[in-house]
Amino acid sequence: MNPPSPIIDIRGLGYSVSGRPIFANFDMQILPGRVTAIMGPSGTGKTTLLRLITGQVRALSGSIEVAGEDMRTLKRDGLYALRRRMGMLFQNGALLTDLSVFENVAFPLREHTNLPERLIRQLVLIKLQAVGLRGAADLMPAELSGGMSRRVALARAIVMDPEILIYDEPFVGLDPISMGVILRLIRRLNDTLGLTTIVVSHDVLEISSVADQVFLLSGGKVVASGTPQEMRENPTEIVRQFVGGLADGPVPFHYPAKDYYGELMARGEGL
């Protein structure tokens, strides 16, 4: 049996920000129906990769295909049509602060559909129940904890029944309980709704417990990929440093600087 064709297919991607290359000849294939984790040290372009996949920025070279659509040629209308098939969870939830929890989840429905109020109510309550926050429907975003905000944002991301669900650093700043809740939701939503899930994170242990496939990015390249088990057994130095959380290694502890002794001893200008 042939493996399923990738739902996200990136080939030869090139992208740079103000002359600094972020990706050069970058390849990545993400298969449908799976939880795919994208890990890597901070500043390796993980969030930029998400922005490229979701069409928030355009690739300078190479191709990105998402659900059969070529992101290079997609016009604004096509891009918006594609985005209706995607859900994205931002790092801080990005809830609309002037709307209640209920209205936040109802927002995409109200903007894109003409459903009767009763049906909107039912859909919103079903999604809020799925993330365990039906009781918080009347609260305002300012009254929620960090973990709750992200769960509301998750309910909002799935309210249009997307095919692809993207999480950008979903665990940052969460307590262990909230983290466990989000982890369970990632897996459960992926399996019950038949989604393709992409999680960008650097919480190695946590994400390894739910991911089917892991990509490790460093220096604008995929340096290793495989199942979490394969990643744990990978002997490459960079993988060992990242998975083991070692301070120094191929990713240096020190930001590039001038010679230490020389700089300490130098008579600095203005000193």
Next chain:
Amino acid sequence: MSVIKELWGNFIDALEGLGAISRFFVRMLVATPGAFLRFDLIVQQIFNSGALSLVIIMLAGLFVGMVLGLQGFTLLQRFGSEESLGIAAAIGLLKELGPVITALLFAGRAGTALASELGLMRATDQLSAMEMMAVDPIKRVVVPRFLGGVIAMPLLAGIFSMIGLYGAQLIGVQIMGVDAGSFWSQMRAGVSFTDINEGLVKSLIFGIACSLIAVYEGYYAVPTAAGVGRATTRTVVTSAVVILFFDYLLTAAFL
């Protein structure tokens, strides 16, 4: 040489800024007809920009009118024509003070609120989240706020002028003893429709300028605490300069 180079650089920057804000304005104009289909969003913004600015506008209008009454009375008394206080106050308020001071206060109260709100929405990813939900933030967030400001501004200027006239009357007639009959009748006889029209056009254009500057600065604010602060400051400063510059142009055009 370096001074000339720097000045040239500043000039180019200013031109680029003008180009960017013009493009933004056109983008909003394209989205405007559609925005009227969701009038509830605009009404909410008229409330935010207009109704919430009412107290400061009314208070300022009252005091400006009172000062106008006092100064006008002492000046006109020298020529023995204090009966003309009504028309002097009315022309001053309707054509100049009403639109200009309202616009300056509007930029300070509603403009800064708009800029910081949009800037914070940008900083907290709310605008990106909307784009990811396939909702155009320009249509959903920016245009209703812009139109709310544009509609609210002439209404506020009208209220300012009315309260101002009451203030001038309070000092001139009630306290200084100008004859109420001549105060009002001279005003009725002397103020023509063109005077009211001039004030209306001015306040409408100031409303467009202030709202445009506020939503532009907020929408493109650097998404940090300092960036939002800077956007708010620039809103007030740019608005004030633009209002006074346009006021001169419009006054000259109406002569």
